[in-house]
Every structure is written in C-alpha cells, then in structure tokens.
C-alpha cells in the first residue's frame with residue numbers, strides 16, 4: 665500500500681512540476697537544465713518519430729550539406745548526424761543557450777573524433793545568424809522552451825539563416841513538458857514564410873518538414 669502511495673505521489677509531483685514548468689516557460693526563458701541531459705538523451709521507444717535515427721533518416725543528405733541544430737542540448741541528434749554526413753563533407757553546427765550543454769556535446773565529439781561539427785553559444789531569438797547559410801535547420805523539442813512572445817522573432821532569425829530551398833525540420837513529442845501541437849507549429853511557420861512539406865509520425869510524436877516559400 666505504501667509503495668502505491670509513494671508511486672502515486674511521485675507521479676503527481678512530476679506531472680505538477682512539468683505543468684508549472686511549461687506554464688512558466690510561456691513567459692520566461694527556462695531551458696531544460698543541463699543536469700537533466702541524461703533524460704533528454706533517452707531514445708523513447710514509444711515516440712518513434714522523436715528517435716535520433718528517425719529524424720536523421722528523414723533528411724535529404726547531399727555533398728557539402730550544412731546543418732544547424734538549434735537547441736542541440738547534449739548532442740543526441742547532432743553527434744550521430746555529424747557522423748552520418750562526414751563522408752559527404754557535411755558540416756553540423758549546434759546552437760544552444762546553455763554553455764554547459766555545449767561543453768557536454770563538444771567533449772563527446774572529441775571522444776568520437778568528429779572534425780565536422782562546431783558550436784554557437786546563444787539564444788535563437790537574440791543571436792545574429794549568418795544569412796542564407798544552412799541547407800537544413802533542426803529544432804527538436806525546443807520550440808516550447810522559447811517564451812511565446814519571442815517565438816516569431818526567433819523563427820524569423822531562423823528563416824533568414826536557411827538557404828532559399830532549405831528545409832526546417834521540427835520534432836515534438838508529448839513526453840516533453842513543452843510539447844507543441846502540430847497546428848501550432850504549422851501556423852507559426854506559416855507566419856514566417858514556410859510551407860509544410862512532410863509529416864512523419866503521429867499526433868503525439870512527430871517530425872514536420874517545412875520549406876521556405878518562394879517570394
């Protein structure tokens with residue numbers, strides 16, 4: 665009985681904590697702390713579209729491809745992606761608001777002997793990214809961590825950084841407290857000039873691909 669009560673209490677604390685975090689993130693920058701990196705790195709078997717391998721498999725890979733991983737965190741996607749595109753002379757840049765996350769990924773990249781990855785420390789909404797630079801931009805479980813009133817500014821900066829025929833790949837999973845529904849993402853991307861090209865997964869865990877609308 666005690667075990668049941670403690671389990672119920674634990675789950676309630678997690679759910680309430682997650683909800684409060686989500687609500688506060690709508691107004692304030694509260695990125696996933698680096699001590700939770702181990703949790704971010706788990707490939708959830710119940711969210712196939714969120715797996716690093718699924719995200720990478722869905723991308724077009726070609727010679728000299730340049731990819732920006734926004735909110736790269738501990739490198740769950742950025743590192744295998746750099747490995748995958750190394751033979752194509754591809755390059756990955758990881759951007760993160762937290763220096764500690766970048767340090768973790770940098771250390772792992774060194775152990776793996778990767779020479780085609782670099783990092784930018786900063787927030788998407790305030791950083792000046794080079795224009796028309798990236799063929800692919802990834803956003804995996806990060807949109808909901810950007811406060812609501814900063815999202816359009818952040819996505820406009822991203823839109824400028826993507827090459828004219830470039831792709832933005834956005835992945836969300838319901839297991840993330842900052843989960844964003846498909847329609848919310850589609851509407852936001854439309855506002856900054858993107859059209860939906862691909863949908864992979866289901867309502868609870870999906871990847872959406874967007875292409876810049878020709879002006």
Ligand SMILES: C[S@@+](CC[C@H](N)C(=O)[O-])C[C@H]1O[C@@H](n2cnc3c(N)ncnc32)[C@H](O)[C@@H]1O
Pocket residue numbers: 695696704705734735736737738739740741759760761762765786787788789803804805806809810
């Ligand atoms: C939930 S983690 C996801 C990490 C990684 N994309 C993955 O799926 O494994 C979100 C990451 O986004 C970063 N982040 C949050 N807000 C950001 C912002 N405004 N600009 C850049 N990075 C941000 C956090 O520091 C954190 O590392």
